[in-house]
Amino acid sequence: QVQLVESGGGLVQAGGSLRLSCAASRRNFSIYAMGWYRQAPGKQRELVAGITSAGSTKYADSVKGRFTISRDNAKNTVYLQMSSLKPEETDVYYCAADRNPIRTITTMLTNPYWGQGTQVTVSS
Numbered sequence: 764q765v766q767l768v769e770s771g772g773g774l775v776q777a778g779g780s781l782r783l784s785c786a787a788s789r790r791n792f793s794i795y796a797m798g799w800y801r802q803a804p805g806k807q808r809e810l811v812a813g814i815t816s817a818g819s820t821k822y823a824d825s826v827k828g829r830f831t832i833s834r835d836n837a838k839n840t841v842y843l844q845m846s847s848l849k850p851e852e853t854d855v856y857y858c859a860a861d862r863n864p865i866r867t868i869t870t871m872l873t874n875p876y877w878g879q880g881t882q883v884t885v886s887s
Contacts (some may be wrong), residue, residue: 767859768787769783769856772881773882779846779848786838786840791864796814797834797858810823811843813859818834821868829845830843845883853884855883862874
């Protein structure tokens with residue numbers, strides 16, 4: 764079983780920044796894609812950003828240029844640096860870990876493991 768522990772959420776003013784972290788307890792962390800999703804009440808969970816084992820990244824169009832996903836394989840941790848945050852981005856943010864290794868940008872994160880989520884609140 765893979766455990767994912769998110770941290771770094773909180774309250775920030777519009778235009779501000781936050782960095783989310785997700786520590787994964789699994790062997791061979793580096794060979795698995797990781798990602799960040801978000802979900803508002805009553806809405807579907809959506810991919811915010813993903814990163815493959817090779818370091819290729821994918822972003823939702825709405826966050827391109829403002830959010831950056833990165834990973835530190837030595838620490839088994841993936842990060843999401845968020846800047847220029849908007850009130851409509853108030854959501855629960857979830858860390859996701861691929862079940863199968865060496866996935867590409869187009870095949871990663873199908874049926875992933877999930878973290879417990881961290882609340883991000885952006886005030887106007």
